[in-house]
Amino acid sequence: MPSVIQQIGIPAMLSGMDLIAQAQSGTGKTGTFCVGTLNNVDVLLNECQVLVLAPTRELAEQIYDVMIAFSVHIRGIKVHVCLGGNSFERDVTTLQNGVHIVVGTPGRVNHMIRKGFLSLRQLRTFVLDEADEMLSRGFTEQIFETFQSIGQKVQVCLFSATLDVPTINMSQKFLNDPVRIILKKAEVTLEGISQFYVELKRRSWKFDTLCDLYETLTINQSIIYCNKKSTVEHLTGLLRGADHVVSATHGEMRPETRKAVMAEFRKGESRVLVTTDLMGRGIDVQGVSLVVNYDLPYEKEKYIHRIGRSGRFGKKGVAINFVVTDDDYHRGDAEKLREIEEYYSTEIKEMPGNVVDYM
Numbered sequence: 001m002p003s004v005i006q007q008i009g010i011p012a013m014l015s016g017m018d019l020i021a022q023a024q025s026g027t028g029k030t031g032t033f034c035v036g037t038l039n040n041v042d043v044l045l046n047e048c049q050v051l052v053l054a055p056t057r058e059l060a061e062q063i064y065d066v067m068i069a070f071s072v073h074i075r076g077i078k079v080h081v082c083l084g085g086n087s088f089e090r091d092v093t094t095l096q097n098g099v100h101i102v103v104g105t106p107g108r109v110n111h112m113i114r115k116g117f118l119s120l121r122q123l124r125t126f127v128l129d130e131a132d133e134m135l136s137r138g139f140t141e142q143i144f145e146t147f148q149s150i151g152q153k154v155q156v157c158l159f160s161a162t163l164d165v166p167t168i169n170m171s172q173k174f175l176n177d178p179v180r181i182i183l184k185k186a187e188v189t190l191e192g193i194s195q196f197y198v199e200l201k202r203r204s205w206k207f208d209t210l211c212d213l214y215e216t217l218t219i220n221q222s223i224i225y226c227n228k229k230s231t232v233e234h235l236t237g238l239l240r241g242a243d244h245v246v247s248a249t250h251g252e253m254r255p256e257t258r259k260a261v262m263a264e265f266r267k268g269e270s271r272v273l274v275t276t277d278l279m280g281r282g283i284d285v286q287g288v289s290l291v292v293n294y295d296l297p298y299e300k301e302k303y304i305h306r307i308g309r310s311g312r313f314g315k316k317g318v319a320i321n322f323v324v325t326d327d328d329y330h331r332g333d334a335e336k337l338r339e340i341e342e343y344y345s346t347e348i349k350e351m352p353g354n355v356v357d358y359m
């Protein structure tokens with residue numbers, strides 16, 4: 001059965017109107033914009049008609065896979081994934097032969113537009129997934145550059161589980177009288193995800209606590225989030241040194257390594273993934289029922305995206321937050337957690353002994 005965002009979002013997209021759509025993590029936004037765009041493609045016109053941008057290679061690849069799955073019965077449709085790190089020449093050749101849909105990351109796609117290899121003159125719909133991330137920090141310039149290349153009449157659709165007021169306000173610059181699907185803050189967290197904290201007196205206790213949790217971690221698939229790449233590497237080394245089997249990925253790894261790690265995690269060959277916020281958004285691995293915030297994230301939005309890697313599409317999930325109470329570096333963890341609770345009107349309880357029962 002279609003989810004709420006699909007029931008409302010698909011007809012909105014098919015109407016041709018611009019759209020700004022917020023829906024909780026794991027509720028099927030990808031399906032919404034895949035169905036919403038595929039229906040508008042004319043396969044007899046050998047030009048790019050749909051452009052979907054996402055912030056990471058992994059997410060763009062995942063969207064591409066969903067787009068392929070949905071379009072399998074549309075004869076002659078050509079979908080291309082355009083990513084930094086992939087072969088430039090192959091991108092050029094594929095684009096020059098003509099494609100109907102391009103899914104990609106902003107840098108490579110912009111490059112292709114600027115060099116004239118990707119023409120957007122027949123573009124009908126432009127989708128920005130994780131729109132708040134795409135319109136903030138490092139991406140803004142590239143996204144605005146892409147906007148310069150598209151016509152006035154192109155339908156623009158923004159999606160995210162988190163949309164703050166500045167993003168909504170900023171989107172007015174390029175949305176034309178959009179359909180709005182916006183959640184209240186208290187609706188953003190998913191009821192199916194049980195949230196807990198573990199209080200630790202010292203930062204140095206984190207590793208032992210994680211080892212104690214390890215039996216739980218390996219029951220299902222889990223993701224452990226660290227704030228820094230160096231922590232990912234350090235922790236991975238410690239875990240492997242203690243004979244635990246873990247995968248690890250972060251933004252400074254080579255694209256091929258990142259791809260291989262994601263593939264083994266998706267297939268369930270590895271049950272524990274240690275990572276940064278690189279994998280915080282959008283990644284959909286059905287087996288994940290536990291998220292551990294080894295470090296609490298700096299931003300409230302990141303918290304929601306991280307914990308939303310579990311509890312996909314109505315499944316149960318558990319989030320465990322490490323809160324250091326007596327350490328200069330981490331002073332403020334408890335306060336940060338209270339702020340998150342308050343902001344999203346949610347409850348984060350002390351971890352019970354039977355945490356496995358919540359998964």
Ligand SMILES: Nc1ncnc2c1ncn2[C@@H]1O[C@H](COP(=O)(O)OP(=O)(O)OP(=O)(O)O)[C@@H](O)[C@H]1O
Nearest residue numbers: 001002003025026027028029030031161282284313
């Ligand atoms: N109508 C449906 N019925 C059953 N499963 C669905 C349906 N729609 C989507 N799903 C599944 O739900 C999962 C989550 O979907 P998706 O990744 O699109 O969520 P999302 O809203 O984009 O989440 P996020 O905010 O984390 O990016 C996927 O595994 C998808 O296959």
